[in-house]
Amino acid sequence: MYRYDEFDAHFVSARVDQFRDQVQRRLAGDLTEEQFKPLRLMNGVYLQLHAYMLRIAIPYGTLNAVQMRRLAHVARTYDRGYGHFTTRQNIQFNWPRLKDIPEILSQLAEVEMHAIQTSGNCIRNVTADHFSGAAADEILDPRPYAEILRQWSSLHPEFSYLPRKFKIAVTGAPHDRAAVQVHDIGLQAVRDADGNVGFRVFVGGGLGRTPMVGRLVREFLPEADLLAYSEAILRVYNRYGRRDNKYKARIKILVHETGLEELKADIEAEFAEIRDGVLKLPASEIERITTYFDPPAFVAADGDEAVLEAAIAADPQLEAFAARNVHPHRAPGYASLTISLKPIGKAPGDATAEQMEVVADLAERYGHDEIRVSHEQNLVLPHVRRRDIPAIHAALVEAGLGEANAGLVTDIIACPGLDYCALATARSIPVAQRISERFGSPERQREIGDLKIKISGCINACGHHHVGHIGILGVEKKGEEYYQITLGGSADENTSVGEIIGRGFSYDEVVDAIEKVVDTYVGLRETPQEDFLAAYRRVGDQPFKEALYGTA
């Protein structure tokens, strides 16, 4: 993985010193809250319901064992023993004291981590496919490009005060696991007929109160132009994006209000001006960054598969785990493992300090020291030898992390919701927990098959409800929590925004309603292989409406 050079190390440690000084000045009264708030937000510090919250960047979701252990240390020493992995592949701590945060950041800087640009109207942490550099279906590893984008966008002086926040996601596989079409810029790495690397570029996707699917603005952007073209998009956005209304300030609104063709022309005109300037990426620089992401030496041997098969034959729990949480790897004899942070009835995305340490140990011992955070709020060991899966599984089960539910009905995305978040209007986590318990039996989950439920506790949609096969949006109505259900959303290469099925349900009713939707699907699917989304797209919303509201 990428290692800081001298410049990175100096830059991050200087930033910690600067923030330490800012906190001291705030506490001493030299800065008012109004002056301090934008400064703390630039360093990932929010004020939530019960306490401050610190959001730490995990660039493109990649970290190593030392970094994970440091997160565990922060959780134990400065927080309440756990952290929350987010839908942007970051981690949040829910209880830090303001006075401790400079020290936390200093300790994170020691292991090449920071909280820069995890908030504010800037280019946020770049996200990527969590199976990058490992997946069998990958065309190329998107992480070098995500890293190049990270370096370009870090404290970019021109883009530190954008009209609104700006999110970039990159995938290198035809099957999109990074939800690129619901990002401000979505990049899909491809190769042309001659083998040259480039990107399909989507602009203007996003969720929130105005969900929109990104529009394709470039079928093939040569890799050398990645930064110049990104800069052109940002310049057009920075110049024309609305600043009069924060709810209309994202680039998706600009795309919508300007029209795709005019905006494309603006971007191309800007791009023509700068494409041959300093932002042209030399092949040598791409190569230099790419070497940081060279795959480890894979050493599978004959007989590996027999070891795994024998263990599976003897252990039904392992069999279920292998069926759901093991993803095909590009190297023979290897796999990528999903470590579910969705144990039945638990808060999605939460991990204790002890669990983080177990994952760190496993990554070091079996996983070439690599860990990923997925936007679906799970952890991933991208490179494990298949013969080691039984041993890893046993350790995970012992740590309470062995749930074999990746991609199933209980693998729910949920934002922190009203239990923690100052913006939320309803709770998300306990709804996820109750759904998880309702469908918790392994047999029932397997019978239902692939199903993505995503829950947000307010219209800002951090829980990605718009792109859940089943989406749940919590709102406040007359002082009570109410939940709107949307169906048919998806965030893969066939992205779609779910449609509201009808009137909402109370906190007490919503789990029954979800069960009716799921049972209706199971009853009408043509084969067990027809997943929820395919069935919904075939039959439309009518059968679900009838099940939920009757025919009247």
Next chain:
Amino acid sequence: MKALTANRLIDGEVVWLGRSGQWVETLASAWLLETPEAVAEAEAAGAEAEASRLIVEPYLIDLTREEGEIRPVRFREKIRARGPTVRPDLGKQARREVSAA
């Protein structure tokens, strides 16, 4: 009936303005504001505490009396007064003794 609430600057702890002007960590010790004069006085105290860097972003909340206990009207404020509903082991609800701020 109202109370004035805020978060403490140094650590983010949820606090309410207490009866004798201190900032307290439990709603039970909060000053119950039942007249416009009391509200005005509390708001002035809030502004002063903000200026002297004790608290941030003070605001008024509505309270009601339920089964003899004072409770916030809004669910959000109930959660602030207790802690996350999903983690009874955390937040104020998990504490046995709470000292005044």
